[in-house]
Amino acid sequence: MIKDPLLEKIHKNARTGLFTVPKVRGMASDRRFRQELSIQETEYRNLYAAAEELNGGQAAQIGTFAKLRTSMMIRISGDDTSKLAQMMLLGSTMGIVDVTRALKQHPEAPKASKALAEDFLAAQERNVEVLKQYL
Numbered sequence: 001m002i003k004d005p006l007l008e009k010i011h012k013n014a015r016t017g018l019f020t021v022p023k024v025r026g027m028a029s030d031r032r033f034r035q036e037l038s039i040q041e042t043e044y045r046n047l048y049a050a051a052e053e054l055n056g057g058q059a060a061q062i063g064t065f066a067k068l069r070t071s072m073m074i075r076i077s078g079d080d081t082s083k084l085a086q087m088m089l090l091g092s093t094m095g096i097v098d099v100t101r102a103l104k105q106h107p108e109a110p111k112a113s114k115a116l117a118e119d120f121l122a123a124q125e126r127n128v129e130v131l132k133q134y135l
Helices: 005-027 031-054 064-077 081-105 111-132
Strands: none
Touching (some): 005 031
């Protein structure tokens, strides 16, 4: 049952980050890049938990096809930091678009949901800026 569509978007995007970041970190050879990914994973974990709490329970999980697609993209990138950073940057950008669109589509969302969406967007924008360094 979807209780708050805005929180569902945040939850979905954070869950995707939690699935992807450890896999990318495991492939990465650059120590600083791995450290940055650890920071991002913590951000995603906090956003995921906050969205889940505000929405009153666990939301839908990532689909099998999305998991397979992500895993294949990571394997194709290998341990090339630039390619991994590009993939992560594209994911963060997609998250920004997804949550921004949800904010505009749900102006009636509760203030707490909107505040969490703004926190999510700030984290994603930070990720984009940091990941640019590794291209």
